[in-house]
Amino acid sequence: xxxxxxxxxxxxxxYLATDDNGQPRVRPFGTIHSFEGRLYIQTGKKKSVSxxxxxxxxxxxxxxxxxxxLRVAATAVEDDRREARVSMLEAYPELKDMYSPDDGNxxxxxxxxxxxxxxxxxxxxxxxxx
Numbered sequence: 696x697x698x699x700x701x702x703x704x705x706x707x708x709x710y711l712a713t714d715d716n717g718q719p720r721v722r723p724f725g726t727i728h729s730f731e732g733r734l735y736i737q738t739g740k741k742k743s744v745s746x747x748x749x750x751x752x753x754x755x756x757x758x759x760x761x762x763x764x765l766r767v768a769a770t771a772v773e774d775d776r777r778e779a780r781v782s783m784l785e786a787y788p789e790l791k792d793m794y795s796p797d798d799g800n801x802x803x804x805x806x807x808x809x810x811x812x813x814x815x816x817x818x819x820x821x822x823x824x825x
Contacts, residue, residue, distance in 0.1 A: 696734055696825040699811045702758065702765050703727040709758035709765075711736070713747035720747060724756075726790070730782045733805040734825070736771070737783045739794065740802045748804060749773075762815050769809035779803045 703709050704727060711724045722744060726737040738745050748754060748771045756767040780796040783803050794801040811823045 696729070696732075696809075696823070698823060699765065699767060699809075699825070700727060700729050700734055702760060702763075702813075703756070706758040706760040706765075709756050711744065712755040712757070713744055714751040714753065715743070715747050716750075720744070726783065726787055728783050728786045730779055730803075730805075733807075734809070735774070735779065735783055735803050735805050737780075737787070737790070737794075737801065737803050739800045741800055745802055752804075754806075762817065764814050765811060766814070767806065767809055767811045769806035771804035772807045774803050774805055779805075 708723050708725055709727070710721050712719055712721045720743070724736060728735045728737070752771045754769060754771045758765045777796050780801050780803055784790055784794060784796060784801070809825050811825070813821045
């Protein structure tokens with residue numbers, strides 16, 4: 696899991712895919728955080744991505760860095776605890792202009808049953824589960 700976290704942090708931007716009633720939706724994301732031994736992402740409850748994850752929590756993440764791409768398939772599980780939201784916002788203080796832990800909008804999900812696949816044209820494919 697730490698290797699996936701480091702890769703996504705270095706990449707800066709990754710792409711999150713969700714299902715919108717049978718239509719794939721992909722958008723850039725930037726929040727990835729470790730809290731209590733799990734990887735977390737953050738969004739706002741008012742956004743369509745949140746509604747899509749709640750309808751179908753199966754997500755995929757894709758990122759590219761230095762000739763290697765990473766794909767992560769996981770189930771996104773909402774963590775509605777205040778301390779999880781606070782931890783994310785402390786890790787990303789630039790989000791505090793838009794979100795607060797008690798605004799009723801800030802939402803964090805941890806990645807459950809995740810499989811990460813590292814691929815490149817110069818090395819064998821490698822999988823990590825967490």
